[in-house]
Amino acid sequence: MGSKAAAISSPVPVAWYPTLAVFMLAIGLIVTASFFIYEATSSRRNRSLAKELTTGAIASLFLGFGSLFLLLASGVYV
Template identity: 85%
Template sequence: MAPKPITSPVPDAWYPTLAVFMLAIGLVITASFFIYEATSLRKNRSLAKELITGAVASVFLGFGSLFLLLSSGVYV
């Protein structure tokens, strides 16, 4: 029995589209984080909201960067 080759769970043709959308979503969430930090008073800020917003933005920017590298031919 021959071993199966390792393949990506996402088709290669989707890499550029996923990169654009995930980076765009990550940048929008990052912008909303900065706007929240600049416009809210220090005593009215929520640590939980800051951590969740930062984590979600980080995930989208991380996967967006991964798909950007994959679409440009840098296989990581």
């Protein structure tokens, strides 16, 4: 009855938030740029749906986590 609940802590050290935000957003923007370059330079017949979905998913993942760490680094706890 007298057991105390354990405090919730982040699996990532708080000091890493700004660095993770910068690197993940940079990688996400680079992958996004490569997606746009691929779309602009390939013809309609040569496009691959699998490549488009994979590139979009990777960019989305990095930009999403990069945005999360940016918010956490700036003090907005979500």
